Amino acid sequence: MNKFKRYTVTSALPYANGPVHIGHLAGVYVPADIYARYLRLKNQDVVFIGGSDEHGVPITLKARKEGVTPQQIVDRYHEIIKNSFKDFGISFDIYSRTSNKIHHQTASDFFTTLYNKGEFIEKTSMQFFDEAENQFLADRYIMGTCPKCGAEDAYGDQCEKCGSSLSAEELINPRSVISGNKPILKETKHWFLPLDKYESELKQWILKDHKDWKANVYGQCKSWLDSGLFPRAVTRDLDWGVKVPLEEAKDKVLYVWFDAPIGYISATRELTKDWEKYWKDKDTKLVHFIGKDNIVFHCIIFPSMLRHEGSYILPDNVPANEFLNLEGDKISTSRNWAVWLHEYLEEFPGQQDVLRYVLCSNAPETKDNDFTWKDFQTKNNSELVAIMGNFINRTMVLTHKYYNGIVPEPFKDTEYEKEIRSEIKRIKHSIEKNIENYKFREALKEVMNITRLGNKYLADTEPWKLIKTDEDRLKTVLYYSIQISAISAVLSEPFLPFTAEKLLKMLDIDKPEWDKAEDFDLIKSGHKLNSAELLFSLIEDDKIEIQIQKLLRSKEMNELEKKTVLPQKDTISYDDFIKQDIRISTILEAEKVPKADKLLKLLVDTGIDKRTIVSGIAKYYRPEEIIGKQVCVLVNLAPRNLRGIESNGMILMAEDKDGSLKFISPENACGNGSVIS
RNA sequence: GGCGAGGUAGCUCAGUUGGUUAGAGCGCAUGAUUCAUAAUCAUGAGGUCGGCGGUUCAACCCCGCCUCUCGCUACCA
Secondary structure (H helix, E strand, O other), X not given: OOOOOEEEEEEOOOEOOOOOEHHHHHHHHHHHHHHHHHHHHOOOEEEEEEEEEOOOHHHHHHHHHHOOOHHHHHHHHHHHHHHHHHHHOOOOOEEEEOOOHHXXXXXXXXXXXXXXXXXXXXXXXXXXXXXXXXXXXXXXXXXXXXXXXXXXOEEOOEOOOOOOEOOHHHOEEEEEOOOOOOOEEEEEEEEEEOHHHHHHHHHHHHHHOOOOOOHHHHHXXXXXXXXXXXOEEOEEOOOOOOEOOOHHHOOOEEOHHHHHHHHHHHHHHHHOOOHHHHHHOOOEEEEEEEEHHHHHHHHHHHHHHHHHHOOOOOOOEOOEEOOEEEOOEEOEOOOOEOOEHHHHHHHOOOOHHHHHHHHHHOOOOOOOEEEOHHHHHHHHHHHHHHHHHHHHHHHHHHHHHHHOOEOOOOOOOOHHHHHHHHHHHHHHHHHHHHHHOOOHHHHHHHHHHHHHHHHHHHHHHOHHHHHHHOHHHHHHHHHHHHHHHHHHHHHOXXXXXXXXXXXXXXXXXXXXXXXXXOOOOOOOOOOEOOOOOOOOOOOOHHHHHHHHHHHXXXXXXXXXXXXXXXXXXXXXXXXXXXXXXXXXXEEEEEEEOOOOOOOEEEEEEOOOOEEEEEEOOOOOOOHHHHOOOEEXXXXXXXXXXXXXXXXXXXXXXXXXXXXXXXEOOOOOOOOOOOEEO
16 A cells, blocks of 8 residues: 555445435445545545535526526535535545536636647537527436427427437427426537547556456446447536636536546645645546446546646546345435434434444445345344444453453463554454455454454353462453454444444543554553543444334325326317227237337227337336237327337326326227227 | 346345355354343354346356336337
């Protein structure tokens, strides 16, 4: 680890449109914090950077919906996020935000440098423009009728009714979300980062030079690189964000993914005048902690920006984690299926380390993992309390009972003490090696092995018997137990900072350096220990039950949500209705469309003719079970090519709230071609 | 369908360049123990290492096919 003179550690910027939950913590902030705390204990020069990502369209939409400004939205969540991180002990050297002036300046300068070097390519295209509001409309700002399902409230990028991804030009009767007016198409110019040109250097840098990256990270990069990169727009027609520093683009802002990672740099600038050595010196090790959804930005796009700006170093590693699930289901903000950090801090006051411990020991380092409250309780009660808390308590109580809390003078080491010394040394090196390789789960296990070793030591030497038989031996055993306690305070600090602090206070010593934590003289003989307190407390069933009930309520709310029906559509005339020609038809043949997950190719007898229809029902019906079934078919729908097969009509389906589809069939057999009206 | 990551004891996970009886923690069972928040310590039960085939003297590890989970992506009217 001596290859580098200093470290720049960044953690993904949380998006300031909601609070932080355990998924964010387990994936990014807990590991990043452990890493940063460890480096500090090793007396390394380290900056640990965080901040809120405050730009982008979703924030402007949320603001509009609530009738407030985007700034008010981000102010609100920035405060919540920042405070909860602080209370949770995430030890940022700075937690900044991208709506800061210094960030706007930094991002703007960054763009200018790339612009002046001629890195960008410029492209002009037609985009929707709201004349009344005098602004271009992002895809999310346009609504219209979905060309695929006819839903009237499809967005410019996606129809939420049918799930199709769309481009704004496809919408029928597009309207501006802002004014309701019909937008016009207007020419607009944008700047693109030519990732395609960087392909070969990226291949060299990642695929050849960084085989050491985690399998999931390396694999995903390889996948992107192998399938070919394309230029990516770095500007948008919006008014919330960092203004593009060009006269001809004064109504445009930088695309949020372009400005957000620059936020790491801005925050460092805000932190120290010396910021450049953390970003531009070859002797600095840059590490980005992120979740797997961010791999492409941090491994491909941001490094390309850094490299071509010219003066920056590239990340040495990007240890991305997978996702954490909650009680078997995906964590979801919109479904309120989450454990929110700010709520945890209120409901489990003073128990930050329990959550830190559970999230680290079960961190999704190699694959998605599951957080359950039962597991949370077990890990607290039978690991933190029973192993670590218990050993400390035993040591404290014995010392107070036999020597009034005064650390005794050791008599003579036996083979056992020599073993203890070498085992502690091994554990310490193992923790170091694992942290340096981003294996925090394994490192934490070794931390627990320290007090596990202590418990065994006490059981084997039986100091409660020695008091009657061999006091010299007793003094040695207690001395060693106290040293083990002090060592565990140091080596557990990155993982359990609150506990470490409490323990040091009990032992009444200052925080020693990491490298001293293999010497057995952190506390001198004759030193007086403070009174014993419990490091951890048992968590009873009722406390866990409350949390489980809380989640069940979320589930019930979601069920209720499912039962709410869509509002009635606008009134239509009878003439509108009878334009649709719906007939009873019988399915004659059915087969899966190759290379498509959802499609079945059907031959149906409509009474009028026998025709082919392609339908997206493969997830709900198997071909063989639907042959002979009577269904309703919209027969006069314009034909459409799907996967190269012409589909002549549409099978009418009932769609449940969970998205599952069911046929509409006549109660009794009915002649093919019967009209439905 | 394509790509990526996974599928190892009841649960959560390790398994280094293929080499004799596959490991850990928790949980479980039995025994020991009392300094300790019934916590601790010892011992043990429990796995055809997702399935099939191949390479090899030898495969959890390499190759092929299949299957399940997660993510990205394509296809639903």
